[in-house]
Amino acid sequence: MTDSAAALCVPTTPRRVLVVHNPTAGRHKQRRLLDVIERLELLGCAVTSKQTGQRGDAEDFATQASPDLYDAVIAAGGDGTVNEVLNGLGRGSGGLALGVIPLGTANVLACEIGLDPRNLDQIARAIAFGPARHVHVAVANCRRFLLMAGAGLDAHVVAGVNVALKRRTGKLAYVVESLKQAVGYDFPKLGIRADGVEYEGRMVVACKGRFYGGPFIAAPDASLEEPMLEVCILPNSGISGVLRYGLALPMGKLSELPEVQVISARTLLITGPRGAPVQGDGDIVARLPAEISVGNDTVELICPE
Template identity: 25%
Template sequence: MQKRCRIIYNPTSGREMMKNNLVDILNILEGAGYETSAYATTPEKDSAKNEAARAAKAGFNLIVAAGGDGTINEVVNGLAPLKHRPRLGIIPAGTTNDYARALKIPRESPIDAAKVIAKGQTVKMDIGQANDKYFVNIAAGGLLTELTYGVPSEIKSLFGYLAYLVKGAELLPRIKPVKMRLEYDDGVFDGMASMFFLALTNSVGGFEQIVPDASFDDGKFTLIIVKTSNLLEILQLIQMVFNGGKHVNDPRILYVKTSKVVAKAPKDRMMINIDGEYGGDAPMIFKNHKQHLEIFANTDEIPDDAITSKDEAAEENAREQFVEGVDKLRNLSEEQLELSDKDK
């Protein structure tokens, strides 16, 4: 039976990159053996989410999310609750494209990103759940939420990550700590902190060293709590991020692995950012769904320790080669026996 692919694309993302390259992308995926069709999202709420769920239920083998991190998040929210979840491809066409960066998918060329899908390499990725919403990269509370909401969408499109840095510099002098209670697998943080991150990959806001030991498929979040709200100390921690990820051992940081987090803010409102968008207020429960979605990625360029299933794949390949070798020996022995019988 012919494999079917549905591209769900945001026609306004990345200065209309997808619209300009759609024909070439369709040809690449058709050449990879998929009967391919496309759906342009609309301003209607949950447009990408609803189409992803519809296409999955209709039996499509591959769903391709083409757009920014918001489009990818919507498509994932359409697929993640389903029992049957088709494979997911990603063609980035937004601003920061954190998730594509983590999966080593080309971010400047939609055509090159489509070629990664055609290459056929996949990773069974962990997916996060925040109450009834799903996310693929990050959930956060504190400064990051204010920073993200403070950048107008038209500025994001024009200046990309630079817009976040400029807005961040403006906000830093006004950072105030929030009373947080964060319950995780091996303990509880109950105190004042300026922000927390809950990361699924190593790419957070354009920085790849915030989670230097990230694993994409081990069933664990990386929980980072920034305890200090002092401007100079935060700048020092940022410098340590760039200096080989040395922030992870700093006493002003809590850095742990956990499969579940319960976030509460007893005294203040704490908005929660999910994959770059407002996702509701604390209290919120976060769960990690281990290896929940199979996603196309450029695995040749992803570090081995980021994908635990690479070891499993290698073991399976070794088993297959062993069985194949035994079969060859058995066949060879049978041929020798037949020749020996003939000689008699």
């Protein structure tokens, strides 16, 4: 984070917050949520809580949130819940900051901003008094995303992952689906036009943040605060390619592999099988062909001090 950004939007009084959460989360995560809300109230925050009943509710709640009543909308859940709230803030009247209570499987945004999902005091303190940093938001086929958007195998894994298994086993569900997809997926070629220059790959991830899939750095030069995408183009296919990339990622070596291209761009067009899924922030947000861009669209993101 830059020094100039760190000086932005530091509240002098506890924030008034709308907490949006999914009641289908496990009992342990519900307890963590209630503990954070209790801490927020002890810090002097005015807290309103709303439960989602179906997909799209979090976006609608954020859209309807009034700056007259709230200073921020807090997504209590995983990165998919954050994405819904982010898109609701884009449709709303503006002026509201975005915060997170990380209760998801990967919690990539929490990794990006240095928020420890296990440190409830840190989470509450950040929401109440943490600086709101000015970050640039990217768009995939008119759908906002904050962290990354990808096409190819990773998008098919997101589309196919077993939700019940994910709730029981967390990240293991993605490992199971990745191996399943690696055997049956045909790895079609993807065309990538980045700022007018043509590339080709089997998988592509446009990164706004450094992290991918959890505490794993895929794009070390990416920055939420810059109006730029770091685009990772992966050319290998098959189970050997999946294992190679899957081993390099947790070691922080993905971008260093000789065949992997990482380029900077503001606009991106991905072509391939028409209708193939595009994942954004861990949810399916678009279909191919996909136009991805980053420009002047911004949001105030609440971070730890």
